[in-house]
Amino acid sequence: MSTQSNADLVVIGSGIHGCSAALHAAMRGLSVIVIEKDTAGRHASGVNAGGVRRLGRLLPEVPISDRSMKIWDKINDLVDDDCGFQKAPQIKVAETEDEMEAHRERVRVLNDMGFHHETILSQADLRDYLPAVSDHCVGGLASLEDGFALPYQTTFAFQRKAIGLGVRFYENTRAQKVQRDGKNWRVVTDHGTFSGTYLLNCAGAWAGNVAQQIGEYAPVEAIAPMMIVTARMPRFCNAVVGATGRPLSFKQMENGTVVIGGGLRGIAKPETNGSQMLFGKLKQTANTAISIFPIMKTATIVRSWSGIEGRMPDDMPVIGRSSTEENVFHAFGFSAHGFQMGPGVGELMAELIATGETNAPIESFHISRFTTKH
Template sequence: MATINDATVSVRRNTAAPTRPVVIIGAGIQGCATAFFLSQRGQSVIVLDKDHVGRHASGVNAGGVRRLGRDINEIPLSLVAMDWWHQINQLLDIEDGFHQQFYVKVALDDAGANLAGSRIQQLEKAGFKHEKWVEPEQLHRRIPHLTKSIIGGVLVEGDGWALPWRITRAFYEQAVKLGAEFRTPVSVQSVDYVGDHWQVTTNVGKLEADNVVNCAGAWGAQIAKMVGDDMPVEAHAPMLVVTDRQPLFLDAVIGVMGGTLSLKQLDNGSMVIGGGMRGVADPDQNKTQLTPVGLSKFVMTAGRVFSHLRDVSILRAWAGIEGYTADNLPFIGRGSQPGIIHGFGFSAHGFQLGPGVGEVLADLVMARQPRVDISPFAPQRFSKLS
């Protein structure tokens, strides 16, 4: 893969503004999807990553593609993203990119069922009808292995899962085909406004840009600080386990109402189990540490939903580094200075949003009005409070 040499790179193109290549910092799903949409629209793009494409959260996540259970402010963006997921094969020229199934959060007890009831009421009031209560008989018919004590659930048809590394890579490959340049490993060290443009200084040289898009994930706050934006994120390390192969029994993704579980079965029979339990993140060293107690909780919760999984063997466990904001909503929007656009802090649910985020960030670069309201994700929302 190409790296930049010591010279200042300034490529001017005969396109409407922006005139210099858009510089995107971060080659996770958000950076790759943004590069894809910008390239599709004829913009020249350079993506920089201190490691490599999909090295962090975007390559190692649970692959859950769900509208279910989203913060109400995030639903419009999630719906736009889902439209892209339902045509992801054509969009990215791949096969079987998205395993369309259904996603259900089961109620283990009355507390779970009550939560489900108020959630559906809240959504209906806001005009959203995609989440539906499903009665226990129907649920057990659709998922015969569910423990008999489950008393219903909230379900979204058409949600599902995808292989995270594969999709991130597919956005990258298509962006490259459309002319985007990726330079790795290249670490951004500072971003300064010089005269009439931005100068992005890396460990191997400088680039000039009119627009800089910050898709730096758990490191996004560091990039924001370089351009004078105070956008706090905390780095955490959500964990996942993969089990030994089980006979195929599940064609849905399972969560728990009021609890933390995400459970799916891959085509080879292995179960991928996650949901909320965190290890220790060390973003400065690119390292994570797993906590065994958390890992065993996954399997215990899985066993409450499917009793035959109580004795399942964990084959492999891992964690990824993810940036969390104080309200668990991402930062998506313009920075305080012209030409700076932020898209980070996805708080462990940004994979599904990826195609929608890519579209929105491309709109912002091109001074177009995104088709969804992004005001809940305002980069300035915490600095206003202080």
């Protein structure tokens, strides 16, 4: 089937950021087309841990993460779906006094920036929130009003709401060539040609190719974060837990299962759309979980998975205008921590595209930080 269609905005990629941007653009009155080579949420947005966290954000991300949290707090009003969002303390466990001192310094820096959502937990505080935590843990850093959500449910909710506002999604449609057509942008795909006044690159691990076609250097690395889920266990954890000095993302779901991730990666194969598990690294993740929560010695792993995500060399996303072409914008490379920021990034991108400006501090995320070094 061959298709030719026009809109004000063409978005490439229907992860959480693409779907959120499409929805917010439609809310501002723009006509929107979203092109997706697979299906919505097929990669990073559907396979992540679902953490809705401000805790531990890179400092330039904090204002955007905070903005996004205000949307999460009223997510049902926006997308007519609760997205499985639950408030839960996000806690980063410290295992040494040096780690505690680093946490204290971070809180001082955040407070100086005007943000007060992160707080120090003493060893006694930590035990209050995490009674099952190992005796060797000395305290922690917490953001008590964060939480978690269900990634697939969330991405589909944004897509469904966008469709209800007239956004047209073309799934299983691969963008092959991006080219200027007068004042418009044309995207040639394997199922026809689409054009729009504005183009937004939300192509995740594949976004570097889109950027390259308009003369921009974006060193996106395809990575494959791995996840584990256990059989149901007695309730022992009501927070989302990380470790300060080693990779861990840990939470117990309502049904008693435990979901564990933490940055250890399999092998991403973007050219074939797949990824490969590395079970030796999964064992390392499991051992970290046991070290922090000894009760995990009795856990039974029932499933593990990975997906493809785009990572930038500095672990910060690319957000903002193109440095080479007018009316082209980017939002990609969220480096395995973009889920929480999806609603806020979509909102600010729609604001930027529709009005030409945004009050969000996004200068640190501009793609030119790579172009100038290349």
